Amino acid sequence: MGGGAVADRPRSAPRTRRAGSAGAKDSSMAKKVTGYLKLQVPAGAANPSPPIGPALGQRGLNIMEFCKAFNAQTQQMEKGSPIPVVITIYADRSFTFEMRTPPVSFFLKKAAGIQSGAKATGRDHVGAVTKAQVREIAEKKLKDFNTDDIDSAMRMIEGSARSMGLDVKE
Incomplete structure (x- = not known):
């Protein structure tokens, strides 16, 4: 078959462009x-x-x-x-x-009126937040979470509260 290197490439193989051959199309790309x-x-x-x-x-x-x-x-x-x-x-x-919205810990500290969380998690209790406050925080943070369910978001925030030494009250 005439044509040199073209005969070595099967017809179904895609043609590849050399680097820099895109030309003016680069300006429209991201x-x-x-x-x-x-x-x-x-x-x-x-x-x-x-x-x-x-x-x-x-x-x-x-x-x-x-x-x-x-x-x-x-x-x-x-x-x-x-x-x-x-x-x-x-x-x-x-x-x-x-x-993004501020971190959950910022909202929890503000709601509980404390400066920082517990130094020894699980033993020290530095304050408390209500379920209503947790729901309010969950509504603010919902767009940043990997869930659309408010109850799941509330459970995540309650876990953060417990790890900070806050009690979650009804």
């Missing part, structure tokens, strides 16, 4: 994600000092751009509440970020 960064930042208090500055700086991201955008989006929230944020880092050093 940006290449190079990594993710998870941080917990106080609402309305993002600044370039540690831990935010070094974490973003070593990845080549614009620190002030993140701080301004984060503070603008969290200005309606309670100042100082810890906001988990997942930053998606792209190859061109741009980024997007997604904010």
Whole structure:
């Protein structure tokens, strides 16, 4: 069969493109994600000092751009509440970020009126929360949990409360 190397490839085998042959189609494709960064930042208090500055700086991201955008989006929230944020880092050093709700422990400490959980879990009891408070927390956190069932979310929160040394009352 004439044609050299083409005869060696079976007809059913797919043709492969060489790297860089996509041409102008690259601009319509999604940006290449190079990594993710998870941080917990106080609402309305993002600044370039540690831990935010070094974490973003070593990845080549614009620190002030993140701080301004984060503070603008969290200005309606309670100042100082810890906001988990997942930053998606792209190859061109741009980024997007997604904010989650504050951790369950933050809500539980606020509901029980305590500064910190028990030092010795299982032995020390530092406070109590009611089922109504647990339900309220579950409703706030439901979108971050891996369930859509409020009762399952309540059980998860009750477990967190017990591990913090809180009693769950009716």
